[in-house]
Amino acid sequence: MDKQKILTKLNGLNKNTLMETLEIEFVNVGDNFLTAKMPVTSKVHQPFGLLHGGATAALAETVGSCASGFLFADTKTQIVKGLELSMNHIKSKKEGTIFATAKPIHKGKTTHLWEIRIVDEEDNLISIGKLTNIVLEKK
Known part of the structure; x- marks a missing residue:
């Protein structure tokens, strides 16, 4: 695996x-993981100035779907789609990076x-999230 090429x-x-x-x-990849980062700024805040759970969920689904698609599926013949995403939000965040x-x-x-942690x-x-993806043959 060429880590830099995948990233x-x-x-x-x-x-x-x-x-x-x-x-x-996307910042890191290995045989069994994929990591991405996202800045926490007002762009991803909810009205009270905290990280929006939907933005967090979008990050989780992005990294989990891309992990399926680029680590374990054949992108030439298969497509990955998310079936279910569940999230538990543990701690709030106002600024920085996640x-x-x-x-x-x-x-x-x-x-x-x-x-997805x-x-x-x-x-x-x-x-922390759990994502279920389906791998389908491209039509």
Whole structure:
């Protein structure tokens, strides 16, 4: 696995997407994980000045879906779609950066289940998510 090549490819897909709007950047990849970061600014705040749970969920689904698509699926013949995302928000955040790391719980032929841990710069747990993806043949 060429780590830098994968990160460059993933970050190149962000143009003109929600990932670009939220400033999500893929920063690390390994055989069984993918990590992305997102700045916590007013752009991702809810009305009370805290990180919006929906922005956190978007980060989680992004990293989990891309992990399925680029670590365990054949992107030439298969497409990955999210089936279910559940999030638990543990701690609030006003500013800084959060990091989401997706690790597989289950890697089947047609479904992948991911745990996504979202931490801040000091490794404080902010949120934890579980994402189920389906892997389909491209039409």
